[in-house]
Amino acid sequence: MRLDKLLSECGLASRTEAKSAARLGKITVNGKVMTKTDVQVDPERDSVVYGGLPVRYRRFVYLMLNKPDGYVSATEDGRGEPVVTDLLPPEYRKMGVFPCGRLDKHTLGLMLITNDGVLSHQLLAPKSHVSKSYGFRVKFPLSSSDLAQLERGVDIGGYLTKPCRVEMTSEREGVITVTEGKYHQIKLMMEAVHNQITYLERLRFGTLALDASLARGEWRELSEEEIGSLQQIRKGIEPET
Numbered sequence: 001m002r003l004d005k006l007l008s009e010c011g012l013a014s015r016t017e018a019k020s021a022a023r024l025g026k027i028t029v030n031g032k033v034m035t036k037t038d039v040q041v042d043p044e045r046d047s048v049v050y051g052g053l054p055v056r057y058r059r060f061v062y063l064m065l066n067k068p069d070g071y072v073s074a075t076e077d078g079r080g081e082p083v084v085t086d087l088l089p090p091e092y093r094k095m096g097v098f099p100c101g102r103l104d105k106h107t108l109g110l111m112l113i114t115n116d117g118v119l120s121h122q123l124l125a126p127k128s129h130v131s132k133s134y135g136f137r138v139k140f141p142l143s144s145s146d147l148a149q150l151e152r153g154v155d156i157g158g159y160l161t162k163p164c165r166v167e168m169t170s171e172r173e174g175v176i177t178v179t180e181g182k183y184h185q186i187k188l189m190m191e192a193v194h195n196q197i198t199y200l201e202r203l204r205f206g207t208l209a210l211d212a213s214l215a216r217g218e219w220r221e222l223s224e225e226e227i228g229s230l231q232q233i234r235k236g237i238e239p240e241t
């Protein structure tokens with residue numbers, strides 16, 4: 001791989017920035033100063049140092065964000081609203097990360113952010129049946145008949161939702177687990193039983209659980225284990241959670 005491509009894929013420098021850094025002698029490969037960036041390097045074997053810091057090559061990054069209120073699930077917003085990737089350091093944005101799926105502007109909680117388009121596509125594909133759990137609060141108490149209807153499936157704008165699970169923790173609060181991801185699904189499901197969501201937070205996405213130590217707006221990289229379990233879905237097997 002070309003040296004300038006390596007630095008840009010790592011989110012460290014654009015090709016132009018890499019070129020001027022090289023001219024200033026700020027890049028070494030295996031201890032040797034590189035004055036040009038159109039040279040080939042082996043990202044796995046060569047030891048590349050940029051501005052005094054070793055470069056760790058990673059094609060893909062996987063981040064967990066605890067989405068705060070008011071952020072749009074996008075990498076940019078035409079109306080100038082804050083977007084979830086604004087919460088990340090610029091290196092990740094330069095690596096081309098994007099949110100895997102959407103949460104509404106006022107929905108909180110677990111969001112996977114990655115630049116792995118294939119994995120993201122597979123996690124979101126309806127045939128993968130990746131489960132999502134949401135903590136919710138509604139305006140009015142849910143009756144046992146409401147719960148039965150929600151679990152069986154309700155009509156949301158002409159679409160009949162698939163069977164799901166609802167566990168109540170009080171008469172207006174609970175956790176709902178669905179295996180699909182229709183637009184505004186949970187809000188519309190509650191409206192279908194004449195109720196209204198007043199609070200919604202994603203707690204799980206497939207095998208991934210929201211890290212309770214992350215405050216709203218905080219993020220961390222996924223562990224190797226978490227990445228591995230998501231990648232099982234790529235192979236068509238969702239491991240037991």
Ligand code: URA
Nearest residue numbers: 103104107184186187
């Ligand atoms: N369902 C909704 O209604 N909103 C979300 O953000 C996610 C699921």
